[in-house]
Amino acid sequence: MRLNGKTIIVTGAGGGIGRSICRRLASEGANLALFDLADSVEETADLAREAGAAAGAQVHTQRVDVGDPAQVNAAVAAVAARFGAIDGLVNNAGLTANLAPITKMSDEAWARELAVNLSGPFYMARAVLPGMSERGWGRIVNISSGAARGGLYRQAGYSATKSGLLGLTRNIVLEYAERGITCNAVLPGLIETPVVAKMPKEIKDFALSLTPARRLGRTEEIAALVAWLCSDESAFVNGAEIDVDGGGRLSPMVLGSVREVEARRNYRS
Ligand SMILES: NC(=O)c1ccc[n+]([C@@H]2O[C@H](COP(=O)([O-])OP(=O)(O)OC[C@H]3O[C@@H](n4cnc5c(N)ncnc54)[C@H](O)[C@@H]3O)[C@@H](O)[C@H]2O)c1
Secondary structure (H helix, E strand, O other), X not given: OOOOOOEEEXXXXXXXXXXXXXXXXXXXXXXXXXXXXXXXXXXXXXXXXXXXXXXXXXXXEEEOOOOOHHHHHHHHHHHHHHHOOOOEXXXXXXXXXXXXXXXXXXXXXXXXXHHHHXXXXXXXXXXXXXXXXXXXXXXXXXXXXXXXXXXXXXXXXXXXXXXXXXXXXXXXXXXXXXXOEEEEEXXXXXXOOHHHHOOOHHHHHHHHHOOOOOOOEOHHHHHHHHHHHOOHHHOOOOOOEEEXXXXXXXXXXXXXXXXXXXXHHOOOO
16 A cells, blocks of 8 residues: 555546556555546546555546646646645646658647657646645656657657657656655656557567567556656655566667567568
8 A cells, every 4th residue: 555645646547558557556555546538448447446445545537638638737736636646747648640741740749749748747737836846745747759769660650759758757757856846747658548459460569579578568567667657665766767568678679689680570460
């Protein structure tokens, strides 16, 4: 029950990774505020209530577009009014608005990715930091992506925003660490979620060929790290960029082994 008595907001709570994060945080005793645009957030809330029943975790849901600062401010104020204080924030909402070469990426797609993936975490952090700062304790976890390091072919907006999120993470640390606040980034590799399940098999096989663990990650593996980062135990871990990718970041190319290259080229799941 590491998180007993803490109140944590999770954005994008209706999605694959968000759902596992909520179940895990509730099972450790946290009260939760789940923000999402999609109705699936209600199903996550039911699962989180079930997971947190023994711990008495309370779960609140709100339809919020994290890319809209007015909605964010109103929703955060509502959570503070219900629970009294906000101790943690998991910036997990994210999207890919367009798969296109840079010259074909529309203004709208670029702007939407920027609004949800980068401005959203900024608006959320800006809204919760004053209270955390006053109480001298806070945890912010930003869900970035392996794309922040290596880029992603034809996903310029997504990659740029996920890299930008690392910059925001660093600045929150620089400005708030001395007030008992930590802010860390989690960089998932390819994780087994409904979105990833819909990807073409060829693409998944190629991604797995570049992943030393030769498997997709599990949403629970992200959730376990997030729970630790939200707890007291991680108090001196600040500004970290933690990859949860089965070693995938280590394998952009192979220059030393023909056998390994063949193994990758011929890999089939
Ligand atoms: N699945 C992966 O392999 C993977 C890999 C690296 C990083 N990530 C990151 O993990 C996070 C979660 O990804 P996922 O795979 O669970 O995706 P998902 O699409 O299943 O979930 C994202 C959730 O965010 C919500 N959302 C979208 N726009 C929103 C907005 N403006 N306001 C509020 N909520 C909004 C969606 O409704 C959805 O429920 C994302 O930030 C994603 O970029 C995922």
